[in-house]
Amino acid sequence: MKLRIGVMGCGTAAHFHAAACRSSEKIKFVSAFDTNIENAKKLADIYSLTVSRDYHDILRSDEIDAVLITLPHYLHTEFTVAAAEAGKHILCEKPMAPTLEECDTMMRAVKKAVAVALMGYLSAKTGKIVTRSDFERVASTQGTRSIITGLEKATV
Numbered sequence: 001m002k003l004r005i006g007v008m009g010c011g012t013a014a015h016f017h018a019a020a021c022r023s024s025e026k027i028k029f030v031s032a033f034d035t036n037i038e039n040a041k042k043l044a045d046i047y048s049l050t051v052s053r054d055y056h057d058i059l060r061s062d063e064i065d066a067v068l069i070t071l072p073h074y075l076h077t078e079f080t081v082a083a084a085e086a087g088k089h090i091l092c093e094k095p096m097a098p099t100l101e102e103c104d105t106m107m108r109a110v111k112k113a114v115a116v117a118l119m120g121y122l123s124a125k126t127g128k129i130v131t132r133s134d135f136e137r138v139a140s141t142q143g144t145r146s147i148i149t150g151l152e153k154a155t156v
């Protein structure tokens with residue numbers, strides 16, 4: 001069974017991830033949410049996704065296992081906490097959040113949840129920072145292929 005992804009934020013980074021995961025046998029991008037509906041439609045058209053007008057629909061859906069959070073930094077905490085509370089696995093793009101307090105909030109939410117959370121740090125240097133964090137099951141990522149591997153691990 002494929003890990004089914006809902007995308008939150010359909011700009012540049014979302015396209016990178018969608019393109020990289022296109023050939024994965026274990027990951028399927030399903031749904032796109034963005035307040036800029038044109039951005040959501042563009043991603044949806046290219047990758048055959050449905051467009052969600054409300055991100056809560058993604059969080060409530062039994063047909064979505066994980067969310068990709070490719071939103072501006074200041075939204076990472078709000079969406080990560082909501083996704084963790086909904087029991088979704090999470091890949092949140094870097095930087096984790098603008099403040100340490102928000103990072104703590106995110107970590108608390110993930111620890112309480114049954115979800116796997118990954119932060120999308122792409123370099124070895126920043127990866128070290130992430131692995132020192134407190135996530136129960138955190139995985140730092142070393143490039144797009146590793147992001148795919150990380151998401152696939154969430155299916156185990």
Ligand SMILES: NC(=O)c1ccc[n+]([C@@H]2O[C@H](COP(=O)([O-])OP(=O)(O)OC[C@H]3O[C@@H](n4cnc5c(N)ncnc54)[C@H](O)[C@@H]3O)[C@@H](O)[C@H]2O)c1
Binds near residue numbers: 013033035036072
């Ligand atoms: N672009 C890159 O090369 C790159 C690389 C690595 C990491 N990142 C990270 O990815 C994240 C996204 O960056 P990006 O470059 O894709 O930005 P972007 O501006 O291209 O895309 C962000 C998207 O979020 C949408 N958005 C803004 N506010 C929203 C809201 N309240 N609800 C729903 N959607 C909203 C915008 O309409 C836009 O489509 C950032 O954290 C960034 O640091 C980007």
